[in-house]
Amino acid sequence: MLSGERLGEIEEQVSQVSMTAAESAKILVNGLKDAGIGLIATLPDINLSDLLREVEEAKGVIHVPLCREEEGMGICAGGYLVGKKCAAIMQNGGFFNSTNAIVSTLLQYQIPVLLLIYYAGDIGDRTFASTGSMTEPVLQALGIRYYIMRDIGDAPELIKRAQILAEDARKPIALLLTKELLGRRAALKSL
Amino acid sequence: MKRYDCLKTLASQVNDALVVSSAGAMTLEWNSLHPNDGNLRVRTLGLCSSIALGMALGLPHRRVVALDGDGSLLMNLCSLPTIARMRPTNLVHIVFDNEVYEASGSKQTATGAGTDLVGIARAAGITNSQWAKTVDEFAKLAAAALGGNELCFIGVKVSTERTAVPPFPIDEVENKYRFMRHIEKSEKIEIFKTNLPASYI
Numbered sequence: 201m202l203s204g205e206r207l208g209e210i211e212e213q214v215s216q217v218s219m220t221a222a223e224s225a226k227i228l229v230n231g232l233k234d235a236g237i238g239l240i241a242t243l244p245d246i247n248l249s250d251l252l253r254e255v256e257e258a259k260g261v262i263h264v265p266l267c268r269e270e271e272g273m274g275i276c277a278g279g280y281l282v283g284k285k286c287a288a289i290m291q292n293g294g295f296f297n298s299t300n301a302i303v304s305t306l307l308q309y310q311i312p313v314l315l316l317i318y319y320a321g322d323i324g325d326r327t328f329a330s331t332g333s334m335t336e337p338v339l340q341a342l343g344i345r346y347y348i349m350r351d352i353g354d355a356p357e358l359i360k361r362a363q364i365l366a367e368d369a370r371k372p373i374a375l376l377l378t379k380e381l382l383g384r385r386a387a388l389k390s391l
Numbered sequence: 392m393k394r395y396d397c398l399k400t401l402a403s404q405v406n407d408a409l410v411v412s413s414a415g416a417m418t419l420e421w422n423s424l425h426p427n428d429g430n431l432r433v434r435t436l437g438l439c440s441s442i443a444l445g446m447a448l449g450l451p452h453r454r455v456v457a458l459d460g461d462g463s464l465l466m467n468l469c470s471l472p473t474i475a476r477m478r479p480t481n482l483v484h485i486v487f488d489n490e491v492y493e494a495s496g497s498k499q500t501a502t503g504a505g506t507d508l509v510g511i512a513r514a515a516g517i518t519n520s521q522w523a524k525t526v527d528e529f530a531k532l533a534a535a536a537l538g539g540n541e542l543c544f545i546g547v548k549v550s551t552e553r554t555a556v557p558p559f560p561i562d563e564v565e566n567k568y569r570f571m572r573h574i575e576k577s578e579k580i581e582i583f584k585t586n587l588p589a590s591y592i
Binding site for chain 1: 411434435438441443445472473563564566570571580
């Protein structure tokens with residue numbers, strides 16, 4: 201257990217980068233809107249807080265808060281079939297929860313969806329090491345192309361390109377959202 | 392009560408509604424009664440109501456009907472609170488409850504041991520949730536749901552009896568393209584854009 205004092209220090213550190221977290225969130229949501237995304241299904245993670253707040257407030261985007269990520273794959277598939285470009289935002293544990301729907305609906309029917317997956321257990325995280333270690337292998341096993349996002353400056357262009365690829369390949373594409381991208385940790389230039 | 396008899400009354404009422412049907416024999420029965428490019432057959436057990444929700448949110452002026460089963464809904468119960476939260480007024484969620492996993496060897500589901508799906512739907516927040524006890528009652532509830540402007544959940548207890556009908560004639564990808572072309576045509580929208588060759592981008 202963390203002591204109250206240590207928790208206070210962590211809160212302080214997070215609040216110091218919270219300006220950038222809010223800015224990152226704005227940039228990401230604007231990127232999604234510019235890519236034409238009209239429906240976003242989400243399930244929270246603490247590191248996605250600012251991003252989800254921005255999604256809630258976004259105009260012209262249907263926001264669907266989920267109870268479990270797998271249902272989000274169905275909601276995105278339904279949205280796509282009637283003409284919406286769709287994205288889902290979740291933690292990598294939620295991506296694991298979604299695999300049956302990804303395989304037997306998104307891949308089987310060839311449905312493009314942007315999967316924005318928070319990369320818990322990434323290098324430097326204190327928790328979810330197992331989840332982190334299995335994230336890329338599972339994406340590879342499913343044949344889902346993915347890109348690790350670390351620099352918020354690249355985000356709008358990457359999101360746009362990922363959506364083009366998803367539509368052209370008629371497949372889901374994953375963007376792994378790291379803590380540095382989300383403005384919740386200092387970036388390392390060499391990563 | 393036979394599922395086929397309920398589907399027959401529904402086929403006479405749906406008009407241009409989009410119909411999403413769960414994996415299993417019900418899909419075959421529905422498509423033989425109402426062959427239409429606005430039908431989508433679901434292959435992931437449980438996902439029927441979620442796909443229908445996505446359609447209902449994406450096209451709020453178009454009626455969407457989910458034809459679900461008890462085994463399917465039990466696998467994705469969390470779709471009920473999500474549907475209740477989004478409250479699409481154009482969605483009609485129908486569950487044919489035969490109390491078994493019919494397509495998987497007819498083992499009993501939890502509804503056979505007393506679980507009440509209409510009760511769950513109502514408790515999840517779908518206030519207009521009702522059981523239809525006869526085919527006539529089902530026809531009336533379906534007519535009210537299709538003609539109204541309110542999120543509805545209808546449960547129907549049916550026998551395990553199947554009706555001999557032809558197999559579903561198309562695969563998933565053809566089903567998708569036919570469905571989407573049907574949406575383009577009936578909604579007068581363009582979903583598939585003609586892209587420039589890669590060298591132009």
